[in-house]
Amino acid sequence: MTGFGLMLLVRRSLRQHALSSVVTCVSVALAAGLTMAVFAINRQTYDAFTGGEAGFDAVLGARGSQLQLVLNTVFHLETSPGNIPWTMYEEIAANPRVELAIPYAVGDNYRGYRIVGTLPEIFTKFQYRTGKTFQVKPGGRIFTMASHDAVVGEYAARKLGLKVGDTFRPYHGLAVDPKTQHKDEFTVVGVLEPTNSPSDRVIWIPIEGIYRMSGHVLRGTGQIYRPIPGEDIPPAAREVSAVMLKFSNPAAGFALDQQINKQGKVATLAWPVAQVMAELFDRIGWVSRILAMVAYLVVVVAAGSVLASIYNTMNERRREFAILRALGARRATVFAAIVLEATTITTVGALVGFLVYGAILAAAFYIVREQTGIVLDAFRFDPALVLTPLGIAAVGALAGLVPAFKAYRTDVASNLTPSS
Amino acid sequence: MTPPLLEITDLAKSFAAPDGARSLTIDIPAFALAPGEQVAVRGSSGSGKTTLLNLIAGILQADRGRIVLAGQDLGTLSESRRDRLRATTIGYVFQNFNLLQGYSALENVMLGMLFGAGIDRERARALLERVGLGHRLHYRPAQLSIGQQQRVAVARALANHPKLVLADEPTGNLDQRHAGDALALIREVCREQNAALLLVSHDPAVLSAFDRVEDLAQLNRAAGDARTSPASEATT
Numbered sequence: 001m002t003g004f005g006l007m008l009l010v011r012r013s014l015r016q017h018a019l020s021s022v023v024t025c026v027s028v029a030l031a032a033g034l035t036m037a038v039f040a041i042n043r044q045t046y047d048a049f050t051g052g053e054a055g056f057d058a059v060l061g062a063r064g065s066q067l068q069l070v071l072n073t074v075f076h077l078e079t080s081p082g083n084i085p086w087t088m089y090e091e092i093a094a095n096p097r098v099e100l101a102i103p104y105a106v107g108d109n110y111r112g113y114r115i116v117g118t119l120p121e122i123f124t125k126f127q128y129r130t131g132k133t134f135q136v137k138p139g140g141r142i143f144t145m146a147s148h149d150a151v152v153g154e155y156a157a158r159k160l161g162l163k164v165g166d167t168f169r170p171y172h173g174l175a176v177d178p179k180t181q182h183k184d185e186f187t188v189v190g191v192l193e194p195t196n197s198p199s200d201r202v203i204w205i206p207i208e209g210i211y212r213m214s215g216h217v218l219r220g221t222g223q224i225y226r227p228i229p230g231e232d233i234p235p236a237a238r239e240v241s242a243v244m245l246k247f248s249n250p251a252a253g254f255a256l257d258q259q260i261n262k263q264g265k266v267a268t269l270a271w272p273v274a275q276v277m278a279e280l281f282d283r284i285g286w287v288s289r290i291l292a293m294v295a296y297l298v299v300v301v302a303a304g305s306v307l308a309s310i311y312n313t314m315n316e317r318r319r320e321f322a323i324l325r326a327l328g329a330r331r332a333t334v335f336a337a338i339v340l341e342a343t344t345i346t347t348v349g350a351l352v353g354f355l356v357y358g359a360i361l362a363a364a365f366y367i368v369r370e371q372t373g374i375v376l377d378a379f380r381f382d383p384a385l386v387l388t389p390l391g392i393a394a395v396g397a398l399a400g401l402v403p404a405f406k407a408y409r410t411d412v413a414s415n416l417t418p419s420s
Numbered sequence: 421m422t423p424p425l426l427e428i429t430d431l432a433k434s435f436a437a438p439d440g441a442r443s444l445t446i447d448i449p450a451f452a453l454a455p456g457e458q459v460a461v462r463g464s465s466g467s468g469k470t471t472l473l474n475l476i477a478g479i480l481q482a483d484r485g486r487i488v489l490a491g492q493d494l495g496t497l498s499e500s501r502r503d504r505l506r507a508t509t510i511g512y513v514f515q516n517f518n519l520l521q522g523y524s525a526l527e528n529v530m531l532g533m534l535f536g537a538g539i540d541r542e543r544a545r546a547l548l549e550r551v552g553l554g555h556r557l558h559y560r561p562a563q564l565s566i567g568q569q570q571r572v573a574v575a576r577a578l579a580n581h582p583k584l585v586l587a588d589e590p591t592g593n594l595d596q597r598h599a600g601d602a603l604a605l606i607r608e609v610c611r612e613q614n615a616a617l618l619l620v621s622h623d624p625a626v627l628s629a630f631d632r633v634e635d636l637a638q639l640n641r642a643a644g645d646a647r648t649s650p651a652s653e654a655t656t
Contacts, residue, residue, distance in 0.1 A: 005534040008527075016522040323518045326479060328507020328535035328580075330500045412479045413471075416518060 006333070009324075010341045013317075020309040021345060024302075028349025031302035032392050033356020035295040039384035040357070041364045042288045044376045048368075049075070050277040055127025056100075057253060058271035060084070060092055060260065061242040066270035067280055073104055073242040074273060075198045075372055076114050079174065080106050084267050085220045086238030092245065097252035102126050103240040105210040108170040108182070113156040115170050115203045117210030120145065126244065128197050140164045140190025145206045150186040155200035155373055157191040164188055170203075172215060183214040196375035211238065245269075299392060302349070306342050307399040314406050321407050322415035331408050338404035339397050346396025350389035357385075423491070425583055425616050426453040426476065431485035432642075433471055445471050447642035448485075451634070455583065458607060458617040460627045463636035467643045469620040472636070473586045476618070477510050478502035490583055507536035511577030511615065513606065515589035517569045519561040525572045526557040529579050536580030547575040550612075551605060567598045574606055578613050585610050587619040591626055603629055 014021045054074075061069040062082030071078040086103070093101035102125075105117035123134045123142040136142060136151065143149030152162050162168065166188045172180040186205055194200055211218060211227050218225045218237045225237035247253055253271045260269040270276050281288075321334050358378075365376050433446040445468045453459055463469040474480040476487060478494050487494040490509050494502055506512075511532075519528050529544040548557055551571040553564075561569050570590065577585050590606060591599035603626055610617045619626070620636070627633050637643045 005539065008531075008534070012522050012527075319518075320520055323520060324531070324535075325503070326477070326506075326512055326514075326518065327532055327576075328503050330503045330535075332500070333535070413474050416514065 006337055006340055009337045010344055013313075013337075013341055014344065017309070017313055020312070024305050024309040024345050025349040025352060027305045028302045028346050028392060028396065029352035029356050031295070031298040032350040032353025032388055033358075033360055034298055035392075036353065036357040036382075036384050036388045037360035037364065038288075038291045038295045039388070040380075040382040041361065041376070042291070043382055043384075044380060045368065046278075046281050048374045048376060050274045050281065054273055055130050055132060055246070056244050056273070057247045058245045058256070058269050058273060059242050060088070060101075060245055060267055060269050063266055063268050066268055066276045069242060069268055069270045070273055070276045072106065073244065075374075076116075076202055077198075077372065080241045081268070083219070083239035083241055084243075086235050086240055087220070088267060089240050089243050090235065092243055092256075095256075097248055097255060098245055099248040100125050100244075100246040102244045103207060104242045104244065105207050105239070106241045107174075108172055108210065108213065109174055109176065110168050110170050110203055111160055111176055113153075113160060113201055113203055114174070115150075115205055115210070117205050117207040119207060122204060123151065127246070128195055128199055132195065134195065134199070135193040136190040137193055140188075143189055143204070143206050145208055147206055148184065148186045148209060149189040149206065150209075151190040151192060151204045152188055153192050153200040153202045153204070153373070154194040155369070156203055157188075162188050162191070164190060170205075170213065172213075184209070184212075196373075198373040201373040207240070208233075299395060302392070303346075303395045303399040306345055306396050307402055309345075310338060310342055310400060310403040311406070314403050317407070318410050318415045321410040322412045325410065325412040326416055334410065335404045335408040338407045339400040342400025342403070343393055343397045346399075347389070347393045349396075350392045353389065353392075354385075422455060424452040424488075425455040425457070425490060426451075426618070427486075427488040428452070428476075429486045429488075431475065431487060432483050433468075433475055433480060434483055434642075444642040446475065446482075446640055448472070448640050451639060453584070453616055453618055456611075456614055456616050457632070458610065458630060459619070460630035460633045461618065461620040461636050461639070462622065462627050462633055463620050463640075463643075464622050467636045468640050469636060470588055472640070473512070473588050473618070473620060476584075477512055477586060478506050503535070508580055509583050511580065511582035511585040513570075513573050513577045513585065513587040513590045515592045517561075517573040517593075519569055519572055519576075521561050524558045524560055525553055525564065525568075525575075528561070528572055529576045532576035532579035544575070544579060547578055548572070550609060551575050566593055567602065570594060570598075570602050571605065574602075574609060578609055578615065581613065582615050584616045584618060587617065589621050589623075590619065591621065591623060596625065599623070599626065 059069050059073050062084050064081035068078050068081045072080050089101060089103045092098055102118055102122050106114065108115040120142050127133055143151055167185045169185050170182050171177060172182060186209065210216065211233055218239055220237040220239045227233050256269055257271055260267050324334060361378055365378065368374055368376055428448055428451040431446055431448040432444065434442040434444040437443050461469065471480065475482055482495065489505065492505055497505065520531060523531060525548055526544055529547055530539050530541065533539050533544065545557060548554060551574055553568060553571055556564060556568060587606060591602050594602055607617060621627060
């Protein structure tokens with residue numbers, strides 16, 4: 001008997017039991033889509049947050065949690081752990097082990113989008129990803145130091161409706177409270193090209209703009225200093241929230257880690273950034289494991305529904321099997337037809353599962369983008385996209401073994417309608 | 421001398437009753453059928469007609485004795501070899517036709533080919549046209565009259581160029597006029613396809629059409645016992 005013959009039997013049986021076949025297919029599709037999504041999103045999120053090929057090596061900030069420092073400066077999440085004196089920035093910038101040091105001053109927002117005060121070098125020298133620098137969209141420019149200019153990340157500009165020439169007044173802190181709105185007005189001079197990174201959600205202004213923002217005070221010396229319009233701010237009074245660092249050689253990280261984290265008491269060097277994030281994922285790894293377990297359970301339930309849907313048809317189909325056997329079908333053929341039927345349902349279900357996967361992914365991408373600015377890659381290959389359908393087809397075939405065995409044991413003579 | 425197509429020697433088959441005792445249903449010392457021959461076997465209800473046909477088809481296994489079909493001793497063959505022999509050598513027309521309800525007339529005939537010579541759509545179509553159902557190829561059994569269903573069953577039985585067609589009360593569900601037509605058709609088509617025909621029936625009108633008629637009551641020494649065999653094993 002040919003494979004075509006088997007498929008004819010399977011196709012007809014599926015059509016005869018169309019409703020239960022479709023319902024089972026849908027449950028398998030949900031299981032497949034969920035499983036693929038859990039693994040693919042987990043891996044992509046891990047890769048996105050653990051940096052991959054970041055264009056910087058470390059973050060220097062106030063003494064405290066490296067994770068908080070990285071989340072605040074790289075992902076623009078969490079609150080800043082505190083400030084360090086400007087002089088510390090100058091020292092590290094002058095260190096021969098450091099190729100590039102960019103200071104950040106944070107603590108303000110505009111309608112929920114964080115404002116980062118920094119230097120113009122952020123647009124000319126800083127690489128948000130290896131080999132990638134920020135690009136201003138045509139018609140815009142980067143800010144100058146002593147100005148009320150602002151350069152807006154692509155996502156923030158789109159969501160806030162900001163374009164070149166627009167003005168806005170920042171809010172103090174991370175909340176949008178009219179009572180905390182600063183009097184200072186900033187003018188958008190440029191909108192950045194999308195980077196698919198958290199920076200897309202940031203509004204960049206000159207660091208001086210942060211220092212001189214109404215109501216801000218500086219404590220670089222330990223004493224409160226209020227910037228005076230028209231007068232330079234003494235370096236000793238200045239503070240920075242963090243410094244993004246690119247080292248001149250790989251050994252620099254070890255030396256600075258030793259110097260700042262092990263021997264120093266004032267600052268924290270978050271290095272390597274990827275490892276800091278990896279530790280976070282390791283710590284919350286149980287969440288992924290639970291999600292994976294839920295996905296596996298759903299697969300088991302789907303396999304059970306395949307088994308039940310076929311098994312429930314066995315009684316009504318005993319005569320059909322007997323007729324097929326009377327026509328010359330071997331037991332193994334009937335067995336194979338049932339296993340193939342189960343495998344077909346699960347395979348079709350697994351293929352439809354890609355639609356479910358796409359839908360879950362779309363929702364996850366939207367949420368991740370909305371929350372972090374990171375854009376996951378919908379078309380990135382993940383081993384789960386191959387292993388899950390294969391695994392589910394195999395589980396389906398296994399689920400088909402029970403009814404197949406029942407069909408295998410069908411007695412021909414007693415199931416052909418008695419005739420005389 | 422041409423060897424017989426079917427040769428039965430000392431054949432016995434019994435079934436277990438619910439009380440555990442065994443009831444002998446078939447006990448046939450000898451029977452033979454020549455290639456192309458058409459034989460009717462007279463048998464009343466419960467005389468073991470269907471059991472005999474199922475034994476010849478290899479669906480049931482004998483307790484004792486030999487069935488040699490087309491030179492092959494069924495008792496020496498594995499189940500799958502018997503299945504194969506049934507698919508390639510035997511066409512079976514059941515009293516209730518046993519058509520698969522979810523399949524069209526054409527597909528039912530093609531299914532008959534699936535396990536034997538292989539699917540030949542044109543032959544399936546030609547057979548259905550031969551039995552007068554060229555205009556009902558894609559009708560399902562439920563959409564056909566009883567007589568038409570019977571003709572589909574005949575076409576299916578001949579799908580694999582069988583050497584032997586077994587017919588179990590093939591006219592049992594038909595009225596007298598249609599029964600006569602159906603019988604004539606079966607005999608004619610078997611002749612055209614060079615297939616021998618072994619038909620069992622209790623209908624005198626059917627039996628009278630055959631030159632050779634065997635009486636199962638005489639052929640089967642267990643016929644009297646078989647009538648008392650349990651209904652659950654009503655393959656008799």
